[in-house]
Amino acid sequence: IIDNIPLNGPTVNVLASENFIHQSMSIIVENAIKKATDVREKVCEWRSPEQLKELLDLELRDGGESESEILQRFKDAIRYSVKTTHPHFFNQLYAGMEPYSMVASFIIEALKPSLYTYEVAPVFTLAEEAVLKKMMELIGWKDGGDGIFNAGGSMSNMYAVNLARYRCCPDIKENGLSAAPRLVMFTSQECHYSISKAAALLGIGTKNVYAIPSDERGKMIPSALEEQILSAKSEGAVPFMVNATAGTTVLGAFDPIDVIADICEKHNLWLHVDACWGGAALVSSKHKHLLKGIHRADSVAWNPHKMLMACLQCSAFMVRDKTSLLQRCHSARASYLFQQDKFYDVSYDTGDKSVQCSRKPDAFKIWLMWKALGSKELEQRVDRALAMARYLAEEIKKREGFRLLMEVAPVIKERMMKKGSMMVGYQPHGEKANFFRMIIISPQVSRQDMDFVLDEINNLGKDL
Amino acid sequence: IIDNIPLNGPTVNVLASENFIHQSMSIIVENAIKKATDVREKVCEWRSPEQLKELLDLELRDGGESESEILQRFKDAIRYSVKTTHPHFFNQLYAGMEPYSMVASFIIEALKPSLYTYEVAPVFTLAEEAVLKKMMELIGWKDGGDGIFNAGGSMSNMYAVNLARYRCCPDIKENGLSAAPRLVMFTSQECHYSISKAAALLGIGTKNVYAIPSDERGKMIPSALEEQILSAKSEGAVPFMVNATAGTTVLGAFDPIDVIADICEKHNLWLHVDACWGGAALVSSKHKHLLKGIHRADSVAWNPHKMLMACLQCSAFMVRDKTSLLQRCHSARASYLFQQDKFYDVSYDTGDKSVQCSRKPDAFKIWLMWKALGSKELEQRVDRALAMARYLAEEIKKREGFRLLMEVAPVIKERMMKKGSMMVGYQPHGEKANFFRMIIISPQVSRQDMDFVLDEINNLGKDL
Numbered sequence: 001i002i003d004n005i006p007l008n009g010p011t012v013n014v015l016a017s018e019n020f021i022h023q024s025m026s027i028i029v030e031n032a033i034k035k036a037t038d039v040r041e042k043v044c045e046w047r048s049p050e051q052l053k054e055l056l057d058l059e060l061r062d063g064g065e066s067e068s069e070i071l072q073r074f075k076d077a078i079r080y081s082v083k084t085t086h087p088h089f090f091n092q093l094y095a096g097m098e099p100y101s102m103v104a105s106f107i108i109e110a111l112k113p114s115l116y117t118y119e120v121a122p123v124f125t126l127a128e129e130a131v132l133k134k135m136m137e138l139i140g141w142k143d144g145g146d147g148i149f150n151a152g153g154s155m156s157n158m159y160a161v162n163l164a165r166y167r168c169c170p171d172i173k174e175n176g177l178s179a180a181p182r183l184v185m186f187t188s189q190e191c192h193y194s195i196s197k198a199a200a201l202l203g204i205g206t207k208n209v210y211a212i213p214s215d216e217r218g219k220m221i222p223s224a225l226e227e228q229i230l231s232a233k234s235e236g237a238v239p240f241m242v243n244a245t246a247g248t249t250v251l252g253a254f255d256p257i258d259v260i261a262d263i264c265e266k267h268n269l270w271l272h273v274d275a276c277w278g279g280a281a282l283v284s285s286k287h288k289h290l291l292k293g294i295h296r297a298d299s300v301a302w303n304p305h306k307m308l309m310a311c312l313q314c315s316a317f318m319v320r321d322k323t324s325l326l327q328r329c330h331s332a333r334a335s336y337l338f339q340q341d342k343f344y345d346v347s348y349d350t351g352d353k354s355v356q357c358s359r360k361p362d363a364f365k366i367w368l369m370w371k372a373l374g375s376k377e378l379e380q381r382v383d384r385a386l387a388m389a390r391y392l393a394e395e396i397k398k399r400e401g402f403r404l405l406m407e408v409a410p411v412i413k414e415r416m417m418k419k420g421s422m423m424v425g426y427q428p429h430g431e432k433a434n435f436f437r438m439i440i441i442s443p444q445v446s447r448q449d450m451d452f453v454l455d456e457i458n459n460l461g462k463d464l
Numbered sequence: 465i466i467d468n469i470p471l472n473g474p475t476v477n478v479l480a481s482e483n484f485i486h487q488s489m490s491i492i493v494e495n496a497i498k499k500a501t502d503v504r505e506k507v508c509e510w511r512s513p514e515q516l517k518e519l520l521d522l523e524l525r526d527g528g529e530s531e532s533e534i535l536q537r538f539k540d541a542i543r544y545s546v547k548t549t550h551p552h553f554f555n556q557l558y559a560g561m562e563p564y565s566m567v568a569s570f571i572i573e574a575l576k577p578s579l580y581t582y583e584v585a586p587v588f589t590l591a592e593e594a595v596l597k598k599m600m601e602l603i604g605w606k607d608g609g610d611g612i613f614n615a616g617g618s619m620s621n622m623y624a625v626n627l628a629r630y631r632c633c634p635d636i637k638e639n640g641l642s643a644a645p646r647l648v649m650f651t652s653q654e655c656h657y658s659i660s661k662a663a664a665l666l667g668i669g670t671k672n673v674y675a676i677p678s679d680e681r682g683k684m685i686p687s688a689l690e691e692q693i694l695s696a697k698s699e700g701a702v703p704f705m706v707n708a709t710a711g712t713t714v715l716g717a718f719d720p721i722d723v724i725a726d727i728c729e730k731h732n733l734w735l736h737v738d739a740c741w742g743g744a745a746l747v748s749s750k751h752k753h754l755l756k757g758i759h760r761a762d763s764v765a766w767n768p769h770k771m772l773m774a775c776l777q778c779s780a781f782m783v784r785d786k787t788s789l790l791q792r793c794h795s796a797r798a799s800y801l802f803q804q805d806k807f808y809d810v811s812y813d814t815g816d817k818s819v820q821c822s823r824k825p826d827a828f829k830i831w832l833m834w835k836a837l838g839s840k841e842l843e844q845r846v847d848r849a850l851a852m853a854r855y856l857a858e859e860i861k862k863r864e865g866f867r868l869l870m871e872v873a874p875v876i877k878e879r880m881m882k883k884g885s886m887m888v889g890y891q892p893h894g895e896k897a898n899f900f901r902m903i904i905i906s907p908q909v910s911r912q913d914m915d916f917v918l919d920e921i922n923n924l925g926k927d928l
Binding site: 033067120427448 | 466467469471472473474475476477478479481482484485486488489492493496497498500501508511512513516517520522523524525526527528529531534537538540541542544545546547548549551555556558560561563564566567569570571573574575576577578582583584585586587588589590591593594595598614615616617618619622626629636637638639640641642643644645646647656657658660661662663664665666667668669670671672713714750769775776777794796797798799800801803805806807808809812819820821822823824828831832834835836837838839840841845847848850851852854855874877878881887889890891892898901906907908909910911912914
């Protein structure tokens with residue numbers, strides 16, 4: 001006894017929770033898996049923030065609750081959550097349930113590994129290596145490269161900016177930017193907003209992100225890129241990188257990587273390809289031409305949690321460099337974690353490549369499902385989702401009342417949420433009014449669902 | 465049929481996987497939960513990278529595998545993974561299994577929510593709000609504040625640096641640092657390495673992080689802090705923030721926050737408290753004095769996945785400011801996601817406070833367990849872990865052969881890993897040779913385990 005606290009024996013025994021864990025898992029299977037993916041059920045059961053606060057009793061108190069009360073909380077949490085795995089969820093660049101990946105993520109949650117040293121996460125470290133190897137092979141880096149998974153595509157894009165800057169001016173890591181020249185980077189006006197967030201966070205400044213015009217389809221116009229590079233140089237600024245997007249967020253456009261790579265070579269600029277969304281096309285022999293030239297990129301971001309349906313998050317950042325640029329750029333060499341007198345090959349201690357400390361082993365979620373499905377099945381899924389999108393586009397052309405682009409999207413969205421029948425995102429674009437952005441990913445989706453979407457938009461908006 | 469691909473009906477049906485999901489869950493319960501936490505089992509089954517690659521067959525191929533093969537892969541992955549939930553895992557600043565939190569994280573994995581807009585994650589958005597409210601109450605911010613959970617304490621510390629810089633020089637977000645004065649920040653020599661990583665990433669430069677000496681116990685010496693602030697100013701640099709650590713990584717020391725806050729007020733510097741590890745003491749009326757003055761901080765990082773045992777990751781970043789500084793500093797206002805013409809209060813769309821886009825609803829993992837256990841039980845756990853550490857310290861004093869600090873730690877570590885009997889980290893510190901850093905968190909741990917640790921180190925090293 002120390003401080004009046006008895007120390008003999010454990011005070012919590014996991015075995016005592018076994019029954020509770022089994023009951024919880026039954027609830028998850030019934031409600032969060034089977035019911036959530038059932039097309040006859042709602043996508044969401046809409047409640048306003050005020051209503052939901054009343055329903056959920058969120059306050060944290062001194063006393064605890066019984067297991068049966070907690071099980072009821074599970075049911076409520078699932079009930080009022082959006083079912084992003086439902087066949088009618090088209091709202092984000094991810095959708096659908098992939099059972100193999102889901103179960104892999106359960107293993108991760110139960111084992112609580114963190115990727116920084118091999119000794120704490122041996123299996124997951126090697127699984128990450130295997131997935132990166134395969135993805136780099138699909139990119140076309142014949143000699144491999146380097147990379148890590150991290151917490152989302154925005155972070156991958158940030159890593160790219162940091163690496164590009166480090167290659168251009170390695171002293172900035174120590175000395176900071178205050179004595180450096182004005183660095184500028186280039187990206188299309190259609191790129192993801194994380195590029196601008198990265199410029200802000202990294203001290204480059206959002207004004208030093210030059211937005212290159214895109215054509216009507218949403219692709220960067222290469223001649224405009226070269227003009228702006230020359231113009232930046234004439235201002236005395238120092239161009240250091242170009243971001244090309246393979247699959248833009250709103251229009252799904254692919255920038256012409258090969259032509260952009262020519263320009264980058266000519267001006268000695270780092271080429272990053274944000275293929276978070278469009279990278280999946282690399283598994284398809286029919287569609288990989290969309291990313292022609294990606295093997296010439298210095299770095300690539302690609303999120304298997306999007307089109308490939310791995311559980312969130314699953315985001316790879318890869319670099320063609322093989323001189324430890326990633327590690328040199330990010331390392332801090334913490335002696336409590338990255339001891340150099342270890343008894344195994346410390347090149348497997350990947351933690352100092354990251355700006356995180358604890359890092360989830362997200363690669364395992366795509367490794368396991370890739371093992372189960374094989375590349376061929378992944379390819380068929382991608383091909384089918386793209387065919388489905390073509391079907392929808394053709395059906396829209398046939399239907400009266402679509403393509404009008406009147407200001408009805410926010411009203412139709414409100415009605416679909418309150419009905420819970422489906423979820424599709426909307427946004428304005430350039431001079432175009434708010435329109436619905438349909439995202440098709442999952443093999444749980446069928447032609448019938450496409451027809452449902454059109455009928456439902458029609459029904460929800462017919463009085464407008 | 466489009467492109468020879470039939471589009472009628474779903475090609476993947478989750479119900480067909482039900483049996484597989486049940487079998488997987490049984491494996492998880494038996495192997496990753498029950499066996500993993502059984503004190504009679506090994507903490508790890510050590511294999512070198514080369515051996516493990518041979519055992520696991522990691523390569524990804526065109527063809528898939530059968531369900532039974534995949535189930536065997538689950539078993540292998542669990543078998544060769546480190547059991548961080550085992551009572552003899554003292555290697556990291558997290559340990560132990562918390563069944564409530566684990567099940568909450570299973571729900572998250574099954575539902576695949578992402579926190580950016582209320583409409584996609586209503587329950588999880590409100591759970592985050594409730595947890596932040598409670599944590600800020602414990603910090604002592606009577607009028608509340610603002611905050612978000614994010615992917616680890618390193619990111620929280622980065623957020624602090626960015627916010628401090630934004631308050632000091634808001635134009636840097638747009639214009640970058642190249643025209644800015646040399647900004648400098650202050651932290652103790654014992655701080656976590658993420659502070660230096662943040663300075664590198666944000667373009668401040670690691671040389672502009674001034675390391676303040678600590679006393680023998682590891683606490684920042686406030687008089688030295690003030691000296692260095694004055695010295696930086698005399699160099700023409702612009703001090704903008706101080707990082708105080710509540711619970712340092714190696715020695716577990718608490719910087720004297722109250723005195724540091726006086727200095728920050730005097731010099732108008734942002735005060736960030738990195739309480740990732742030590743924040744848990746705030747739930748204990750006996751130990752919260754360790755963080756006296758934390759209510760005066762401008763920002764706080766606190767990871768409930770450490771001492772409070774929530775599943776990884778669970779990391780809160782909180783700001784005292786109530787003028788939307790967090791959002792203004794990080795926002796990019798993506799029109800496809802943060803439409804302002806929505807039908808509900810868009811202040812619940814928290815995504816633009818983050819530098820991530822997709823963000824996991826990690827707060828739910830601590831919310832659910834806090835509901836189940838209540839603050840009182842959390843307090844008892846923290847008190848018991850600290851009492852256990854005192855017991856161990858007293859026992860070490862009694863034992864011959866301990867405190868010698870000869871260069872034996874790497875050898876003992878190698879032997880414990882290969883035996884799999886326990887995991888404790890080691891590192892050098894200042895002029896001290898490699899020593900073992902014991903971390904005590906979980907209520908699954910008992911006095912018997914403390915005695916075991918001492919006996920085991922003794923046994924493993926007795927021939928040295």
